[in-house]
Amino acid sequence: MSTGLASQISDAVKAAMRAHDSTRLGTLRLLQAAIKQKAVDERVEPDDAAILAIIEKQVKQRRESIAAFESAGRTDSAAQERAELDILKEFLPQGASPEEIAAALDAAVAQAASQGLQGGAAMGAVMGQLKKALAGRADMAAVSAQVRARLNG
Known part of the structure; x- marks a missing residue:
């Protein structure tokens, strides 16, 4: 190590x-x-x-x-x-602010929409992008719930 x-x-x-x-x-x-x-x-x-x-x-x-x-x-x-x-x-990076999470979420959803993705494919693409952007800085379970809410309504 x-x-x-x-x-x-x-x-x-x-x-x-x-x-x-x-x-x-x-x-x-x-x-x-x-x-x-x-x-x-x-x-x-x-x-x-x-x-x-x-x-x-x-x-x-x-x-x-x-x-x-x-x-x-x-x-x-x-x-x-x-x-x-x-x-x-203590060993995780500084957490992302709600504003950072919202901005990353907006960008990822917009990119998925521009590619014409819907449903599960859009969810997968958005989460893949957010995992890279927010790695270790956000609770991905909570982010996933936000993505699901955004994509469904």
């Missing part, structure tokens, strides 16, 4: 060890394991974009777990997942 983001994560693991912060250390070790797994599976060293995708996936998993734990009334587990989510968010 020699990329910038990987070295930041490695430094954060060392700092968590020194501080005896078990929650932070455990979360970061899980993240490092996911990065290593990707490196082994693909036989290439993940770059920052690949590591960001891994972090986004883990953030999404934490959000889903929080929702599941809260609906089951397990507030202690939800709190643990929230703490892990906060740690993972």
